[in-house]
Amino acid sequence: MSTGGNMIFIGKTKFSVFSPVSGAWKATNGSRFKTRAEYKAYLFSDTRLEPRITIFTKYSLPQLELASKGHDVALLVSYSEFLPEKYENQLISAAAKYPFLILEKQELGKPHISLESIAKDKLQTSNDPLQPFGIFRLDDDDILPADYFEQNTPYIKNEFIGMQISHGIGISAIYKDGTFFNARRTYHPMLNIGYTSVHRFDATGNMSQLPIAGHNIADRSYPIIMDSRKIGYLWTRHAAQDTALGLVEVDENSLISSLKRHMDRHPAINDMEEVYRAFPVLVNQITNASTPESTREEMITKPLELEGPGLRLKPKPVGGSVRITAATTCDMKSEIRNSLISFIFVNHAGLRIDPTSLDEHFKNQPISRSGNSKIGWFRYMSSKPGLNRTVVNFTLPEGVYLAVANIVKWRKHDTKIVVTSLSIESTPSI
Structure with a gap:
């Protein structure tokens, strides 16, 4: 009324x-x-x-x-x-x-x-x-x-x-x-x-x-x-x-x-x-995903500062084409490659996949496998002083799913880095 x-x-x-x-x-x-x-x-x-x-x-x-x-x-x-x-x-x-x-x-x-x-x-x-x-x-x-x-x-x-x-x-x-x-x-x-x-x-x-x-x-x-x-x-x-x-x-x-x-x-x-x-x-007619076929999940609800082991995010397992969009704020001491986002991939049963088994599939994609076994597949994040936006796109093979995304500081650990938003969007393979 x-x-x-x-x-x-x-x-x-x-x-x-x-x-x-x-x-x-x-x-x-x-x-x-x-x-x-x-x-x-x-x-x-x-x-x-x-x-x-x-x-x-x-x-x-x-x-x-x-x-x-x-x-x-x-x-x-x-x-x-x-x-x-x-x-x-x-x-x-x-x-x-x-x-x-x-x-x-x-x-x-x-x-x-x-x-x-x-x-x-x-x-x-x-x-x-x-x-x-x-x-x-x-x-x-x-x-x-x-x-x-x-x-x-x-x-x-x-x-x-x-x-x-x-x-x-x-x-x-x-x-x-x-x-x-x-x-x-x-x-x-x-x-x-x-x-x-x-x-x-x-x-x-x-x-x-x-x-x-x-x-x-x-x-x-x-x-x-x-x-x-x-x-x-x-x-x-x-x-x-x-x-x-x-x-x-x-x-x-x-x-x-x-x-x-x-x-x-x-x-x-x-x-x-x-x-x-x-x-x-x-309702049921509008989505924040970039295509009608995609799903989008917002992983954080408020700004979070990276501390200690970093930020561990567990989305609903997603496959197909994956797009991760992150916004961060870094202090004046931050430098290039001061943070990274790494990924854990699993099979349909939820069991972790050996990172080396995906070398051939990711050969021409914008993520890399670290020699550090604790990191696995990763991408450096934009970390210049001030506001930053990082977008990571990759496609997973059939039967492989993203289960965990970790954001950690790299190099200068005394830098203040705040993650203000992070979304994971996936589109099923055709």
Whole structure:
């Protein structure tokens, strides 16, 4: 239930509106398509529309329904007269299922329903026609958390009229074939997803002005309320979205690989339960692993300093392709090769495998076998002073599994080294 009363929120989503003269997007600014026909073919292609209609109707709208409990919410969805019939029918079916959905079929991209008129209608039937309300933005392939309007409710007040609300903390994940993967925690102040402006009508029936500045520079024109205490959005990435048009890759797998590289600057999610609470409809549909087929295990829950024998980690035995990602902080005395990570491999019965038996298999892989029998197979970790990130990739033969990973100091044992995170991800061999 709402803690601040039955607040009014009006949203706007553009579902493939044909606007060939717009310069706002790579799809329309002439950098990718040279003619209207090329742009139109792209805009209404199955490749572009299939993931969008699925994300919008299967995930985004059910989430919005959850978020709307205790509030009076409307979402205006504008779409083009050229939208293929099968997608228009899916929007019509969604509008029949979700009463808060208002469809606007535009001719030549010209709107005929305004957010102001929707707000006016709602206020006229409310207990207080002069109460403030929120206007929010939502792209057709992004998702808002189940408590989104609850997060905004404290700011839908008269003293905040003319301001915008931004939630900087969110989730970014790649969508493909019904699965969200490579989930990362992002911080993007003034991101467009769910951006909400606070309004009211005065006694003469005039609505406070809608912001006209771009969302990424909005704070230069009017005050922004920043609230990043909770997850505020899910930014979906996929090969068919406008932002992917600026990449040089053309096939889907290459585009997704490029998206991963762009997303790698953000940390992976280490608490998927937090994500499930924010996005209940994505339970069993979203993973922090780098591929839908992979599994990922976070091995530590808090920073741990390396002491004495080091850090011994025992994951669930994993085989196939293995990716280990570790983050460490080293003091100013640290030097190259000041720490290493070693591995113990076992067979299907859980018995340790003789390290020398894997010499041929690992011959061209980025791990080495130490002459020190206490070390076995290992990889030096990045250990320069300050923050470090080490990624180790290797593939195991059939019937061989990683059972233990040990992190130890090497050489200068008086150095302070703290392991801040470590994950082990595995993908089964095909």
